[in-house]
Amino acid sequence: MSDLTDLTLAEARDGLRAKQFSAVELTRAHVQAMEQARALNAYVLETPEKALAMAAASDARIAAGEAGPLEGLPVGVKDLFCTEGVRTTACSRILGEFIPGYESTVTAKLWADGAVMLGKLSNDEFAMGSSNETSCFGPVISPWRRDGSDAAIVPGGSSGGSSAAVAAKLCLAATATDTGGSIRQPAAYTGTVGIKPTYGRCSRWGIIAYASSLDQAGPIARTVQDAAIMLKSMTGLDLKDTTSFDAPVPDFEAAVKRGVKGLTIGIPKEYRAPGMSAEIDALWERGAQWLRDAGANVVEVSLPHTQYALAAYYIIAPAEASSNLARYDGVRYGVRVDGKDIASMYENTRAAGFGREVKRRIMTGTYVLSAGYYDAYYVRAQKVRALIKRDFDAAFANGVDAILTPTTPSAAFGLGEKIAADPVEMYLSDIFTVTVNLAGLPGISVPAGLDAQGLPLGLQLIGKPFDEETLFAAGEVIEQAAGRFAPAASWWR
Amino acid sequence: MSVDATTVRRIAHLSRIAVSDADVPHLEDELNSILAFVEQLGQIDVSGVEPLTSAMAMTMRLRADEVTDGGYAAKVVANAPVSEDNFFLVPKVVE
Numbered sequence: 263m264s265d266l267t268d269l270t271l272a273e274a275r276d277g278l279r280a281k282q283f284s285a286v287e288l289t290r291a292h293v294q295a296m297e298q299a300r301a302l303n304a305y306v307l308e309t310p311e312k313a314l315a316m317a318a319a320s321d322a323r324i325a326a327g328e329a330g331p332l333e334g335l336p337v338g339v340k341d342l343f344c345t346e347g348v349r350t351t352a353c354s355r356i357l358g359e360f361i362p363g364y365e366s367t368v369t370a371k372l373w374a375d376g377a378v379m380l381g382k383l384s385n386d387e388f389a390m391g392s393s394n395e396t397s398c399f400g401p402v403i404s405p406w407r408r409d410g411s412d413a414a415i416v417p418g419g420s421s422g423g424s425s426a427a428v429a430a431k432l433c434l435a436a437t438a439t440d441t442g443g444s445i446r447q448p449a450a451y452t453g454t455v456g457i458k459p460t461y462g463r464c465s466r467w468g469i470i471a472y473a474s475s476l477d478q479a480g481p482i483a484r485t486v487q488d489a490a491i492m493l494k495s496m497t498g499l500d501l502k503d504t505t506s507f508d509a510p511v512p513d514f515e516a517a518v519k520r521g522v523k524g525l526t527i528g529i530p531k532e533y534r535a536p537g538m539s540a541e542i543d544a545l546w547e548r549g550a551q552w553l554r555d556a557g558a559n560v561v562e563v564s565l566p567h568t569q570y571a572l573a574a575y576y577i578i579a580p581a582e583a584s585s586n587l588a589r590y591d592g593v594r595y596g597v598r599v600d601g602k603d604i605a606s607m608y609e610n611t612r613a614a615g616f617g618r619e620v621k622r623r624i625m626t627g628t629y630v631l632s633a634g635y636y637d638a639y640y641v642r643a644q645k646v647r648a649l650i651k652r653d654f655d656a657a658f659a660n661g662v663d664a665i666l667t668p669t670t671p672s673a674a675f676g677l678g679e680k681i682a683a684d685p686v687e688m689y690l691s692d693i694f695t696v697t698v699n700l701a702g703l704p705g706i707s708v709p710a711g712l713d714a715q716g717l718p719l720g721l722q723l724i725g726k727p728f729d730e731e732t733l734f735a736a737g738e739v740i741e742q743a744a745g746r747f748a749p750a751a752s753w754w755r
Numbered sequence: 756m757s758v759d760a761t762t763v764r765r766i767a768h769l770s771r772i773a774v775s776d777a778d779v780p781h782l783e784d785e786l787n788s789i790l791a792f793v794e795q796l797g798q799i800d801v802s803g804v805e806p807l808t809s810a811m812a813m814t815m816r817l818r819a820d821e822v823t824d825g826g827y828a829a830k831v832v833a834n835a836p837v838s839e840d841n842f843f844l845v846p847k848v849v850e
Contacts (some may be wrong), residue, residue, distance in 0.1 A: 311772070335809050360834050361834060363827075363830040363831070363833060363834075385795050418840070460811070461810040461811050462810075462813070463812050475808070475810055476810070477811065493781055499799070501816070504815055504816060505809075505810075505811070505813065507811060507813065520838055532831075552760075567799070570795060570796060570799060571847040572792075573792060573793040573794075573795050573796050574793075574796060576789060576792065576793055577796070579789070579828025584770065588771075591771070591835060593835065593845055594832075594835055594843060595835065595836075596833065596834070596836070597821045598836035598837065598845070601846075603846060604845055604847075604848050605771070605847045606758065606773070607775035607845070607846055608769050608771040609768070609772060610773050611774070612770070612771055613772050613773035613774070614771045616772065620786055621770075621772055621782075622782070622786070624770050624772065625763075625772065625782065625786060626789050626790075627765060628769050628770040628784060629758065629766050629790075630765050632769060635756070639793070639796075640764075641806050642796055642797075642801060643793075643796060644806030644807055644808060645802065645804040645805070645806050645807075646796055646799055647806070647807040648805060648806060648807035649799070649801070649804060651807060683786050684785075685785055685788060685789060686792045687787065689792075698797035699810075701809045701810070715758065727811060730801075740778050
């Protein structure tokens with residue numbers, strides 16, 4: 263039998279159903295792959311015993327004819343999801359050895375559907391970053407390398423542990439979260455598929471909060487079909503999250519083969535930013551052509567306020583973060599650093615516990631919310647956010663079914679190349695993805711090609727609210743035309 | 756708008772983050788870089804635009820005002836750095 267880690271999630275599911283192998287065998291293969299890949303630093307906590315126990319329980323359910331939709335399928339979990347009894351840190355020192363007494367709704371749904379947990383995956387500290395270099399466990403290394411080079415490449419962020427693990431076949435799929443592009447950008451950087459569903463699709467309950475009006479969970483997987491299977495199990499109304507939306511959960515997998523015949527795909531002219539590389543431009547045009555060839559009508563659309571999205575994001579997200587992260591005060595969980603009084607205890611704890619990027623965002627957020635600046639920064643950004651959403655509403659009202667853009671302005675950069683520079687440099691890698699969070703829309707990144715140095719590039723499709731099905735259908739057309747992409751060699755073993 | 760060293764210290768205190776003298780200059784530079792970047796929002800005419808506070812228009816769900824969870828204080832304080840008799844302990848606040 264070929265290596266079980268080479269299977270897609272759908273193939274593994276079908277193989278388990280056909281009893282070609284057991285869930286324990288499948289899990290053991292992934293545990294071994296995980297243990298051999300420590301050079302990538304993708305997992306911050308491996309839970310092999312738990313995985314094998316869950317797999318054994320899955321085998322019993324399969325034998326009893328009670329298999330769930332994800333029965334026996336080993337997945338990784340971003341360390342932003344609280345997992346009951348299993349250390350959860352958001353990759354921040356401030357949470358120390360925090361052991362949640364509860365399970366996030368999204369992961370609880372995965373386990374209820376039979377999935378097996380392999381361990382917790384790294385992310386940028388509190389999901390603040392675009393390269394996974396701000397994790398307190400150290401950077402994650404992408405399984406990808408430039409042609410003829412062994413220089414370390416970033417896996418993207420903040421879900422860099424998830425993207426690296428999926429690309430390196432250290433799990434069949436992984437959970438991730440996306441506040442400004444943290445699912446789609448790492449997916450694009452690693453040749454994987456990532457979808458951020460509509461705001462409200464996935465419950466945020468039990469997911470460590472960064473910016474609550476933007477945060478959404480979603481999967482990273484190796485194929486569009488696998489992402490659809492995962493998303494179906496992750497979504498649904500949850501009364502524990504007041505922003506969880508009461509909408510029916512469609513059969514996303516059934517939408518994958520629907521095709522795009524007769525659909526109208528918009529190309530936003532403002533995304534063709536001056537200075538965009540010819541390579542990205544050509545990729546984008548190729549993607550549009552694939553959709554045309556499959557029967558879609560491709561039209562130009564205008565999203566005039568999209569150019570301001572990143573600036574609005576870097577006010578709104580830090581503002582919400584400064585409020586959300588106020589809870590880390592050395593009292594209820596995590597580390598405490600004593601001081602001469604309670605205020606200095608808070609200050610010392612937070613100085614020692616938060617990393618540099620997190621402090622920068624908390625302070626930015628505190629500033630834009632402070633007296634005298636609130637209207638000039640925060641309220642203005644919220645108004646710009648309304649205008650950005652209005653642009654999308656107008657495009658969809660004109661009959662556009664989905665919008666095609668590049669996912670990122672370039673392929674992944676090298677480790678250390680941007681982290682030391684001006685923070686705004688790093689922020690620019692999310693320029694095509696943040697608009698989607700501000701407007702609350704669903705967005706998917708699908709691998710579409712390689713750059714001149716052999717690194718993967720992705721295309722993004724943006725959909726109407728609660729119309730992830732069209733994204734899966736159009737994403738599948740791109741996947742079929744572009745093919746799948748995997749790192750050339752398993753150099754990390 | 757830009758921040759100076761005094762403002763950086765004030766924001767740090769409001770954020771309850773201790774900063775050393777050595778931290779102030781680079782924090783000042785970084786915050787000013789971010790503020791310069793977001794300055795472009797000033798170019799947009801936002802007159803008559805209502806701020807967007809919710810990504811998806813939704814009505815907040817209400818439920819009956821009753822206890823639906825709880826009764827496990829030991830579990831709640833389990834991760835506290837210092838606790839006693841199921842209470843969180845903090846340095847003395849009131850003399």
